[in-house]
Amino acid sequence: MRLLIKIMSVGFLCLFFASEASAAEELTREQILDKRMEYYIKYSTDTLPWYYLAAVDQYERNIQEVRKDLPERDGVVAVQFTDDFWVGPLNPLGDDTNLTTISYFEGQGRDGDNDGIADRQNDEDVMFTLVQYLSPQVHSEKDFEKALKRYYDKDLTVKQILTNAKIYKTYEVLNLDKRAFVLAISHNYSYRSTWGDKRGWGGRRMHEGTDLFAYSGVPVKSATYGIVETKGWNDYGGWRIGIRDVNNTYHYYAHLSGFAKGIEEGKIVEPGTVIGYVGSSGYGKKGTAGKFAPHLHYGMYKYNGRTEWAYDPFPLLQKWEREEKTRYKLNPAAR
Structure with a gap:
């Protein structure tokens, strides 16, 4: 019985120290x-x-x-990499790590650390x-x-x-996690979740985004680091801007009254860069405005390597708004 207890104790300690070592190795x-x-x-x-x-x-x-x-x-x-790419399309061993057989079957797997295998x-x-x-x-x-x-x-x-x-x-860095709220928080604005609401202009459809209401001319800001991919007129969105970031996300800003100076397709922007101004453009041919109250339509689209699909930006907008308000409390001059 004592021997069993000792064995169990040693086993517990081994597991404990193993888990501690594993935790220490986490980066x-x-x-x-x-x-x-x-x-x-x-x-x-x-x-x-x-x-x-x-x-x-x-x-x-x-x-x-x-x-x-x-x-x-x-x-x-x-x-x-796929099996065919790594080990070769005719290689019967999908998990092959042998450099000789991988080469024989015209696989692309290589040995980077000189340990003799392609893993x-x-x-x-x-x-x-x-x-x-x-x-x-x-x-x-x-x-x-x-x-x-x-x-x-x-x-x-x-x-x-x-x-x-x-x-x-x-x-020149990998950490590009910073985000900004899409409106200047020093101005009056309001928004709620409008994801999935019905829209009728141009045919019945689902609302793919969040509407943020503010006075015409309130600055609209980039939420993220990205590249201006589209800029111009869209019959639904009016004057709009599309920005793609490094997370396979396309950010869509619509119904603008105008664009900020220097904002052109191909320009790199960062969180907080003013890209345009709240307006009521859209729902018609180029130049149409005033068919609804001034607001920013903000949408997010994720590309998964096959298709690009919309998802609800409302929870992230709330998060970014909280973070921005906290930053400005600490540094009011940054407002």
């Missing part, structure tokens, strides 16, 4: 981002700068978060394989675009990855 978000950047820089080349690698990796991470058919890769980097669970091997695949094809930004098109065969995927690359190149 903070900042540590993860630092490690990712180390990989990107280590495997970058003159024609494959780190921000190209970061852009592809971030895209892969984004789609894994919203696709049930794609497992989230357990590693610092998120890039995943898809190894971040070093994954990054090295990505670079070895892209390097022979890429000698310019246009080549990078063509290589992405060959691999993914989807125009919106290519556009998203190029967007990521431009933003990372501009800010």
